Amino acid sequence: MRVALVGTHVDVERLRARLDESMEVLGEFATLADARHADLEVDAYLLAPEPSSSDGGLLEPLSARELEVLEQLASGLSNKAIAARLGISDQTVKFHVASITGKLGVTNRTEAVRRALRLGLIAL
DSSP states (O other): EEEEEEEHHHHHHHHHHHHTTEEEEEESSSSHHHHHHHOOOOOOOOEOOOOOOOTTSSSOOOOHHHHHHHHHHHTTTTTHHHHHHHHHOOOHHHHHHHHHHHHOOSSSSHHHHHHHHHSSOOOO
């Protein structure tokens, strides 16, 4: 996978240390706008996580199931599709989405995915 790293020099170095060996870094940039402007053919932009406090920057840690639901949200799946993929009910997915948004301190699923990316909880 070809990636571009985004963040401060120190943050990018921390991010680089966590990369899988299958990832090829095509560039490092201070901002996402700079990375996009470079017009590289990358599969993903990896944003360095926000500096975290002892609790990881979350109001409360996400459960393993909430992380699974969050990954499906990042894929753009609907609640019904997530439910089918994970073998749970639509109502359970709604419950998890509400819990995720509350724990991340956001108001909707798009903000939840953005915040999770910044915190390094998920990757695209």
